[in-house]
Amino acid sequence: MKKMSLIKLKANRKGRIVEILGGSNLQSRLMNMGVFKGKEISKLSHVGLRGPVVIKSGRSILALGHGVAAKVILETE
Amino acid sequence: MIKKIYLIGNPNVGKSVVFSRLTGVQVISSNYPGTTIELCKGYLSLGAEKIEIVDLPGTYSLEPTSKAEEAAISLLKEYSKDEIVVVNVLDSTNLERNLLLTLQLIEDGFPTIVCLNMCDDAVHKGVHIDIKTLEDILHVPVISTCAITGAGIKLLIERIKEAAPVPRDKLLHEEQWKEIGLIINRVQRLEHRHHTFREALEDASVRPVTGLVMAAGVIYASFKIVRFIGEFIINRITDPIFINLYQPILEKLTRHWQEQSFLFHLLIGDLINGKIDFKQSLGVLTTAPYIEFGMVLPYIISFYFILSLLEDIGYLPRLAILLDNLLHRLGLHGFAIIPMLLGFGCNVPGILATRTLESKRERFIAATLISIGVPCVPLQAMIFGLLGSFGGFYVAGVYLVLFSLVLILGLILNRVLKGYSPEFLLEIPPYRFPPLDILGRKLYFRIKGFIIEAVPIVLVGVAVINILIYFNVFSIISGFFAPVIHDLLGLPKESIIALVIGFFRKDVAVGMLMPLGLTAKQLFIAATLLAISFPCVATFIILWKELGLKDLIKSTLIMITISIIVGSALNLLILR
Numbered sequence: 001m002k003k004m005s006l007i008k009l010k011a012n013r014k015g016r017i018v019e020i021l022g023g024s025n026l027q028s029r030l031m032n033m034g035v036f037k038g039k040e041i042s043k044l045s046h047v048g049l050r051g052p053v054v055i056k057s058g059r060s061i062l063a064l065g066h067g068v069a070a071k072v073i074l075e076t077e
Numbered sequence: 078m079i080k081k082i083y084l085i086g087n088p089n090v091g092k093s094v095v096f097s098r099l100t101g102v103q104v105i106s107s108n109y110p111g112t113t114i115e116l117c118k119g120y121l122s123l124g125a126e127k128i129e130i131v132d133l134p135g136t137y138s139l140e141p142t143s144k145a146e147e148a149a150i151s152l153l154k155e156y157s158k159d160e161i162v163v164v165n166v167l168d169s170t171n172l173e174r175n176l177l178l179t180l181q182l183i184e185d186g187f188p189t190i191v192c193l194n195m196c197d198d199a200v201h202k203g204v205h206i207d208i209k210t211l212e213d214i215l216h217v218p219v220i221s222t223c224a225i226t227g228a229g230i231k232l233l234i235e236r237i238k239e240a241a242p243v244p245r246d247k248l249l250h251e252e253q254w255k256e257i258g259l260i261i262n263r264v265q266r267l268e269h270r271h272h273t274f275r276e277a278l279e280d281a282s283v284r285p286v287t288g289l290v291m292a293a294g295v296i297y298a299s300f301k302i303v304r305f306i307g308e309f310i311i312n313r314i315t316d317p318i319f320i321n322l323y324q325p326i327l328e329k330l331t332r333h334w335q336e337q338s339f340l341f342h343l344l345i346g347d348l349i350n351g352k353i354d355f356k357q358s359l360g361v362l363t364t365a366p367y368i369e370f371g372m373v374l375p376y377i378i379s380f381y382f383i384l385s386l387l388e389d390i391g392y393l394p395r396l397a398i399l400l401d402n403l404l405h406r407l408g409l410h411g412f413a414i415i416p417m418l419l420g421f422g423c424n425v426p427g428i429l430a431t432r433t434l435e436s437k438r439e440r441f442i443a444a445t446l447i448s449i450g451v452p453c454v455p456l457q458a459m460i461f462g463l464l465g466s467f468g469g470f471y472v473a474g475v476y477l478v479l480f481s482l483v484l485i486l487g488l489i490l491n492r493v494l495k496g497y498s499p500e501f502l503l504e505i506p507p508y509r510f511p512p513l514d515i516l517g518r519k520l521y522f523r524i525k526g527f528i529i530e531a532v533p534i535v536l537v538g539v540a541v542i543n544i545l546i547y548f549n550v551f552s553i554i555s556g557f558f559a560p561v562i563h564d565l566l567g568l569p570k571e572s573i574i575a576l577v578i579g580f581f582r583k584d585v586a587v588g589m590l591m592p593l594g595l596t597a598k599q600l601f602i603a604a605t606l607l608a609i610s611f612p613c614v615a616t617f618i619i620l621w622k623e624l625g626l627k628d629l630i631k632s633t634l635i636m637i638t639i640s641i642i643v644g645s646a647l648n649l650l651i652l653r
Contacts, residue, residue: 011284025142029502031250032137034174039254045284051402052411052501054283059171063283063398065410065501 006043006053006064006072014042015074022071034058035072079162081129082121082237083153085182086166087175088135089506091194093117094224094515095166096132099234103522107388108506109415110135111145111433116152123237137174139181143435153187162240163187164233169199169206169221170507172265176257179215184247188240189217192233196221198509203268211264216243225515275508282395283505292399295392299383306379307458315371324353327362343543347592356462357592365539368459368588369532374524376458380422381523382516389511389519393418394503401501407487408442408494409434410501416443420451423527424616427451428623438496442487444620445632448612449639450483452583455531459587460604467597475605478647482609482639530615531582538585542578565641566606567648568599579607581614602647610640 009015017039020027030036035057044054044061046069053069055062064072084092084099088110097104100119106112117132133149141147153163165182167175172193182189193199193206212219218236222229248256281287327345334341336348345353346360355367387393393415401411413434420427424447431443452460452475464471491498545551551574555562559570571593579586586607590600611633612620621629 026500028138028140028250029142031254032140032142032177033502033504034177034254036251036254038251044280045288047283047285047288047398048402050405051285052398054398054505058173060174061279061283061505061507063394063401063411063501063503063505065401065405068500068502 001075001077003073003075006055006069006074007046007066009043009074009076011043011045013076014040015076016040017072018075019073020071021073022068026068026071030068030072033062034060035062041074078160079123079126079128079238080156080160081131082162082164084130084132084164084166085149085153085178086135086194087137087168087178088504090135090166090168090175091224092132092135092166095164095192095194095222095230095233096130098224098227098230100130103518104132105519105522107385107393108391108509108511109388109394110504110506111412111415111430112388114145114429114432121234123234136178138178139185145433158186158188158242161188162237163189164192164237165189166192166194169193169196170202170204172204172206173257173261176260177253180245180248180253180256183215183217183243184245186242188242190233190237190240191215191217191219192229193219193221194224196229197223197226198507203270205266205268207264207266211260214260214263216245225512279508282392283398288395288399292396295387295396299387303376303379303383304461306382307376310375310378311371315375319355319367319371324355327353339547342547343540346543356588359539359543359588359592361536361540361543364588364591365536365585368584369528369535372462373455373458373531373584374527376454376461377422377524377527378520380454381520384418384422385516385519385523386511389509389516391506391508394505397501397503398505404487405498405501406491407446407484408491408498409439409487410498412501412503413439413443417447417451420447421453421457422523423453423455424448424451424612425619428616428619431623435499436496438494439498441624441628441632442490442494444624445490445635446483446487448616448620448632449486449609449636450479452479452608455582455584456587456608459584460608463587463591464597464600464604467600471597471601474601475608478605478643479608482643486635486639531584534582535585538578538581542574542585542589561641565648566602566644568603569593569595572599572603575603576606576610579613580611580617583607583613598651601651602644605647606640606644609643610636612636 017037041055041057044056046053050066052063052065084096086092093104093106093113096117099121102119104117113134119130120127121130134145136146136149139150141150163182165179179191208219208221218239220229220233222233282291331345344360344362346358346363349357353363355363358364397411397414400414404411404413416427416430419430427447428444431440434440434443460475461472555570555573558573562568562570562573575586575589578589590603
């Protein structure tokens with residue numbers, strides 16, 4: 001088990017969310033879109049150095065800005 | 078007694094298409110979240126009653142996290158719960174995410190009817206939903222529909238009256254998701270599917286390298302196709318009609334008129350070498366219709382055809398991902414590309430679409446950048462028509478100047494304005510291939526909108542200009558502004574008239590430049606100035622409404638300062 005932020009996770013890898021840092025507004029926005037503590041998501045791509053991260057959560061594809069992605073902490077096998 | 082029906086659902090589930098089906102009112106729908114920015118209202122006949130239906134902007138939850146969501150939710154509370162019905166529209170291909178709002182609606186005691194939309198897409202993707210079981214679990218009517226073809230809509234209407242509040246315990250957010258997980262396990266069966274070509278394309282378009290290659294290809298192809306269709310319509314359809322059909326009729330009708338008479342001046346304008354010249358005569362019956370129908374309309378058709386296609390396929394959110402990095406430096410985030418692209422058609426819908434951006438700061442930056450650096454189709458069509466004859470170099474030059482301006486101004490505004498830009502968080506829709514009739518209807522709707530809004534103003538505008546010229550009013554104005562116009566910008570003093578007219582309509586303004594016989598350099602400067610200086614009156618009013626008076630003044634001052642700086646700089650730098 002390793003903990004890392006969504007930014008550090010390699011593309012095409014899966015991870016389970018253990019923590020979402022940041023304010024309650026961000027947490028509830030993500031929660032409403034189905035991204036919350038305990039959810040397993042996979043990372044599809046990372047655009048550029050400080051660009052957004054694209055993830056798959058359930059059947060949704062979501063793009064998270066770099067700053068948001070940095071606040072999503074995952075654990076991986 | 079039902080007083081109102083509300084359509085509510087997550088963004089981009091097809092609420093607007095369902096709305097059009099129920100009411101017969103045509104509204105713009107696209108394949109990206111946040112197309113509906115204004116409330117749409119229509120009526121549904123239910124037996125003898127006529128009930129108002131309101132299409133609410135998309136929301137993920139009843140606990141709002143943005144202004145648009147807040148507005149949607151507050152409307153739900155206008156009437157008491159026994160007077161309304163809530164039609165909850167869901168995307169069948171993504172039941173899990175959509176059910177959160179459904180549970181919240183039912184828990185809050187709203188009389189709800191569930192409409193599982195896009196059922197054809199679900200079948201296609203191997204998603205099977207057991208509707209009967211879902212109904213048993215939720216205790217509300219569940220109907221599967223495909224709004225784009227109209228399937229299931231009749232049944233939906235029949236069952237609207239069955240909607241009634243049902244008791245259900247209120248759960249916490251985490252528990253709601255757990256509950257949804259359980260529901261999904263019982264009602265949804267996924268067929269294993271291999272990766273389809275469509276999914277491979279979807280993936281490729283959000284990966285850095287392949288994504289950028291695709292974006293470059295899409296933008297280049299769009300530009301080429303817009304030009305190709307536009308020129309085809311002009312050369313094969315509108316020009317032959319104007320020159321071979323309309324011109325002889327006009328000449329016959331006015332053969333016996335006095336060329337110096339007021340009426341001739343007003344309706345036909347000046348003859349060029351003894352003949353009507355649609356580009357230069359400047360009459361209400363000659364140049365006015367030619368500008369709108371012979372120069373601008375062909376490009377309106379081709380531009381909106383391509384834009385509508387890209388919107389419905391779902392490409393634009395992917396472009397937003399790729400451009401997020403760049404736009405972030407301008408104080409915006411990737412989604413701002415969508416209002417900007419809409420602005421290329423007409424700045425008004427572009428600025429309206431900035432409502433989907435979260436903060437006031439972002440909306441100010443986006444609206445200002447659009448009104449300065451994004452030329453609308455009428456203006457672009459005229460620039461092509463006028464500058465194109467001097468070579469593509471000049472046309473490209475105008476775009477280059479505008480693009481640099483957007484970058485520089487954005488960088489400065491991002492530094493100067495207080496606050497920070499909110500983060501990018503966007504759902505990326507799957508690619509969808511819209512049926513041609515849906516695309517055609519949307520195109521027709523937009524073209525009709527253009528004709529209704531533009532043509533009367535252009536006809537009246539040209540008439541007023543002609544009257545003012547006839548009574549020599551303009552020479553007084555142009556004499557007054559001559560120092561700025563002539564010495565600073567290097568333009569003949571008569572071109573002030575065009576710049577003033579630009580406030581009413583940009584296309585007519587460029588049209589006013591045609592008879593002046595400007596050099597390529599002068600035309601280049603005038604066209605660039607028309608693009609960046611004052612927005613047209615329609616844009617101005619929208620800016621006022623969206624930004625408020627204070628920000629409007631700020632935005633306007635920026636525009637005037639920049640026009641003078643850029644105009645004089647171009648005049649000094651370009652040698653010929």
